[in-house]
Amino acid sequence: MVNVLSRLLLFLISLHCFVACLATNTKNITTDQSSLLAFKSLITSDPYDMLSNNWSTSSPVCTWVGVTCDERHNRVHSLNLQNMSLRGIVSPNLGNLSFLVILNLSSNSFNGQFPKEIYRLHRLKVISIAFNEFVGGIPEALGDLSQLQIVHLGANNFRGFLPQSIGNLRQLKSFDISGNMLFGPIPQTISNMSSLEYLALHHNYFSGNASSDIMCHIFYISCIHTIYDFIISILDLLLLPYHTNSCTYD
Incomplete structure (x- = not known):
């Protein structure tokens, strides 16, 4: 009798855990779906109907155009809306896409x-928002995303100082902030970005002295690639008439 009751109790506990896990998984999918629909609601122009005809509650979120889900967790893993001629502001609800x-x-x-x-x-691991019309600054919080490998913010209207915290991005391989309105000194912490393979700083308003550590680091990065990359990287830091940067070096 005791064994029967024990087995029944174990079954009920297992059933409860299964239902709870199922409910949690459903909630997570719903959270991702709601976040993306909030993003869609702030799109003011979708000339090719990429989202308007596809992002709908009538189809699973993981089948939506530009959306890829992680099979293990069944959560949104990738959002790729590159070159879709979309216009609008980006909803803060994207911050709920925790996977x-x-x-x-x-x-x-x-x-x-x-x-x-x-x-x-x-x-x-990837933030690519180049060739848009974003404004504002690049926050210190960028340096908290320690898994980042690619950050492309070029050809926008970002302005202000480049934060020292970027030196925390030790896994970063490609960093492009060209074509903005950034100013002030180039952070010394760039030399801490030990995995960096590509760096684009040109067409900003950087000023001051670029230390020998930064120059050597950029030289090392450029040597991994081509002579052209080396020339462009050095021009980023030197005072030349066709570049807006105005750095000198030690």
């Missing part, structure tokens, strides 16, 4: 400030 690894919104017409909520997505 997001890749975010690519490049070559659209997004404007306004890039949501600070996205900088709490600590699984992110």
Whole structure:
């Protein structure tokens, strides 16, 4: 009798755990879906109907255009909306996509400030938002995303200082902030970015002295690639008439 009761109790506990896990998984999928629908609601122009005809509750979120889900967790893993001619502001609700690894919104017409909520997505490895119309600064919180490998913010309207915290991005391989309105000194902490293979700083308003550590680091990065990359990287830091940077070096 005791064995029967024990088995029944174990079965009920297992059933409860199964239902709870199922409910949690459903909630997570619903959270991702709601976040993406909030993002869609702020799109003011979708000339090719990429989202308007596809992102709907009538189909699973993991089948939506530009959305890829992680099979293990059944959560949104990648959002790739590159070159879709979308216009609007980016919803802070994207900060709820807690399993997001890749975010690519490049070559659209997004404007306004890039949501600070996205900088709490600590699984992110790729942020590519180049060729848009984003404004505001690059926050210190960028340096908290220690998994980042690619950060492309070029050809926007970002302004202000480049934060010292970027030196924390030791896994970063490609960093492009060219074509903005950034100013002030280039942070010494760039020399801490030991995995960096590509660096683009040109067409900003950087000033001051670039230390020999930075120059040597850029030389090392450029030697991994081509002579052209080396020349462009050095021009980023020297005072030349066709570049807006105005750095000198020690």
